[in-house]
Amino acid sequence: AQKITQTQPGMFVQEKEAVTLDCTYDTSDPSYGLFWYKQPSSGEMIFLIYQGSYDQQNATEGRYSLNFQKARKSANLVISASQLGDSAMYFCAMRHTSNTGKLIFGQGTTLQVKP
């Protein structure tokens, strides 16, 4: 079964510090993509970063980086130098490369950045 698990319902981080949000996945398909989205209280789902299953290097996008450990089936999001505006819900999602549609989402992690 295809599944995304985010085990941290809520996280706190001090402003300017780094934080890691955990994500594990389960799939038997060798070709897939992993995505992280940020959802502020307004509801909009904002794309942050993407990692392909065959990518040799971990993805990075500005202050966001993805710690991809394929053997462990984990794709943790690292946010460096946290800002107050990073306070939001964060979702890990997976899509199989052969499937251009369906995104499978985890339950999400609420991140609160403290000043």
Added chain:
Amino acid sequence: DAGVTQSPTHLIKTRGQQVTLRCSPKSGHDTVSWYQQALGQGPQFIFQYYEEEERQRGNFPDRFSGHQFPNYSSELNVNALLLGDSALYLCASSAYRVPNQPQHFGDGTRLSIL
């Protein structure tokens, strides 16, 4: 460059009624996917439209139906509304033949069933 737009932003209905939600994809995108997000949960895939046809469907009853128009915009219709249909409905667009690109989401429609 307009992103994904959804309308209306909020909607209140009563049980048994029918509702239509609308979505215009990001410029350059030809595929629209719909998701239902219950409070405190991750989004659940409803279905996807490409070339005016439903291409994939999640585990949702037939009360949920959709349509895609020649200009790639899409509608989500829900009949015989239940209290459990209260949720944020998200529309996402993408380019069908570029599978590794992210789906772009709209701000969603918050549907409340009384």
